[in-house]
Amino acid sequence: MTAGKRLAVVLLSGGLDSTTVAAMAKADGYRLLALTIDYNQRHRIELEHAARVATALEAERHIVLPLDLRGFGGSALTADIDVPKTGVEPGIPVTYVPARNTIFLSVALGWAEAAGARDLFIGVNALDYSGYPDCRPDFIAAFEAMANTATKAGVEGAHFRVHTPLAAMSKADIVRAAAAVDAPLALTWSCYDPTPTGKPCGECDSCRLRAKGFAEAGVADPAL
Numbered sequence: 001m002t003a004g005k006r007l008a009v010v011l012l013s014g015g016l017d018s019t020t021v022a023a024m025a026k027a028d029g030y031r032l033l034a035l036t037i038d039y040n041q042r043h044r045i046e047l048e049h050a051a052r053v054a055t056a057l058e059a060e061r062h063i064v065l066p067l068d069l070r071g072f073g074g075s076a077l078t079a080d081i082d083v084p085k086t087g088v089e090p091g092i093p094v095t096y097v098p099a100r101n102t103i104f105l106s107v108a109l110g111w112a113e114a115a116g117a118r119d120l121f122i123g124v125n126a127l128d129y130s131g132y133p134d135c136r137p138d139f140i141a142a143f144e145a146m147a148n149t150a151t152k153a154g155v156e157g158a159h160f161r162v163h164t165p166l167a168a169m170s171k172a173d174i175v176r177a178a179a180a181v182d183a184p185l186a187l188t189w190s191c192y193d194p195t196p197t198g199k200p201c202g203e204c205d206s207c208r209l210r211a212k213g214f215a216e217a218g219v220a221d222p223a224l
Helices: 016-027 045-056 100-115 137-150 171-180 205-217
Strands: 007-011 031-038 061-066 119-121 161-163
Touching (some): 007 100, 016 031, 016 119, 016 171, 031 045, 045 061, 100 119, 100 137, 171 205
Parallel strands (some): 007 031, 007 119
16 A cells, blocks of 8 residues: 555546546546446446556556446446437437446445555446436436435545546547546547457447547547
């Protein structure tokens, strides 16, 4: 352990946003506990990328926690529902996973309390993904309030904070922020619907937003 540095739990999917957030937390002087949820998602290849990112960022621990949300379904990522390929959907997209960030942050909170960490980092973005209710600032504020009401540490005066440094950024802004903290973007994965050969489809919402971000930032995607 590194004396004097704060400990943080970072939700790490292996994607562009979560990798950027993890790199930002490290650059801010946090020691990283990386948490990846294996929710039996359609794009399970991201789990391999999360492991590579955790290693590259020298996380003190990386837990991949099995939590099979396919048993619930309700999303194109956890049920036999086609992933849209016609452009970014208006409203709440079918790729929304019911209560996913609430579930993920709750698990992260449990690990944080057990480990003595008081800082949680998550790569939510309310600009490109404003259709996802669990990516919005009011959700984050409500979760943080709950965290400080529902835990032993919270009621005894230790304040938990949920950090969302990408919340108001465009994808181009995120690409630039990643470059500023030397985030290992070459190791990341974004596609919701990989091809049979394990390549990004290039057509789902996530692929389109990623490509748009790199193009607008004037930066080549190192993962391609």
